[in-house]
Amino acid sequence: MSGSLNITSATADPALLDLPWQLPLDAWPNENIASLPKGISRxxxxxxHLSGRVVAIKETTSEMAKREYDMLRTLAHLEIPCVExxxxxxxxxxxxxxPLNSVLxxxxxxxxxxxxxxxxxxxxPDTATRLxxxxxxxLVRLHMIGFFWGDVSLSNTLFRRDAGAFAAYLVDAETGQLYSGGLSNGQRENDLEIARVNIAGELMDLEAGGRVADELDPIRVxxxxxAAYRLLWKELTGSESFSASERWRITxxxxxxNDLGFDIEELAIKTDSTGSSVRIQPKVVDAGHHQRRLLRLTGLDxxxxxxxxxxxxxxxxxxAYGSQGADEEMVAHEWLVRVFEPVVRAIPEELRGKLExxxxxxxxxxxxxxxxxxQSRDIPLAEAVTSYVQDVLRHRRDEATVIDPLTGAITLPIRTQLEDDTTSADPDDADDWTLKV
Structure with missing residues (x-):
């Protein structure tokens, strides 16, 4: 390795030294490269491959790499879904x-x-709408902490399957700025307009390539x-007035x-001078209400x-087992041991990389x-597991799909009825260290 290489990292992983940093990124040998689908990037x-895991490496300027690194660490500390x-x-x-370009x-x-x-x-169209x-x-979560993205797009986002929907993670933060005093309405609207224009362009690009259904309208999507942003923003931050006899409206x-996945940490409640009306407004809200409850009860993330x-x-x-009056934590432990863990153990080892x-x-x-x-009957859990493994899970590819090395085409998992991107039919539905070499 030539020169005085600087490595700034939050974790001391010696394997970083084994990567061929003396080569331009586009000249790295195949044994170092992992074939995974990637989005469009400037x-x-x-x-x-790094220490048995996969990392994304982006060539950019030193200033931009350091700035984005710091921004991503800050967002992670604020519990914003983003890459690590x-x-x-x-x-x-x-x-x-x-000299070669610096990398993040x-x-x-x-x-x-x-x-x-x-x-x-x-x-x-319904899949595009859920995305x-x-x-x-x-975007609402980012704006609530005072983060102006500046380049909102589908390309700068990664999506993970989340039951019948998707969860979005920020990937590219190089244009982002965090404001301690929060964002103005103009800044929020600017980000929203950037999102609208970028998404329309991305969907039109797919449309030009024949990769969208005929009935999909990029502009409408x-x-x-x-519409989705403003509805959620109003629900999270808007005030509401009602008569004192309608206190049930607070609950x-x-x-x-909570149904939207947010917890209220503070709620402002005011009454007028006559005590006849009440005005409420959420002051601080946080996402992940069900995530935190599940983690607290079962340890599952x-x-x-x-x-x-x-x-x-x-x-x-x-x-079903008459445990309504039992301690919630005890019932959760029982469910974990008797229901969830047996299902996970029943998945053959060679299929466990398919899905979370x-x-x-x-x-x-x-x-x-x-x-x-x-079949118009109750299905025992063991029977359902066997059927699911043999008829569904075994016939799909790993979620970490690969790119065809000859064509560059992305190979997707085999679709089944249960994997189809439709609404579920279920009615219930450390300080950094710096190394110089």
């Missing part, structure tokens, strides 16, 4: 001592896909992020926020909709429900 991005920064590599030179290294988000990888076939809805939720408002689905099954278990455990359990519940509907 910079060269490649995936590489691993390191910044600067002072790269080749064998002739010619981030950890690949397991079980995630760029939006283009989700649609090797025709993109249907845009997921991005709207992410892109306008959907504006109703809290429940609506899942996406929000997955957590809601697992909690529904936990509550059904509690009701929570997503497997969600799909199993769907499969069991379909079986019960078709």
């Amino acid at each position: 910079h060269l991005v490649r995936f590489a 920064p691993v390191a910044v590599i600067t002072n790269r030179t080749d064998a002739s001592e010619e 290294v981030t950890r690949h988000l397991k079980f995630s896909l760029p939006y283009r990888a989700l649609y090797s076939h025709a993109l249907r 845009v809805d997921a991005l709207a939720v992410l 892109s306008n959907g992020i504006v 109703q408002r809290v429940q609506r926020l 899942a996406e929000e909709n997955q957590a809601r689905r697992l909690l529904n099954d936990l509550d059904s278990y509690r009701a 455990r929570a997503q497997v359990f969600h799909q199993l519940l769907d499969h069991r429900w379909y079986m019960a509907q078709n």
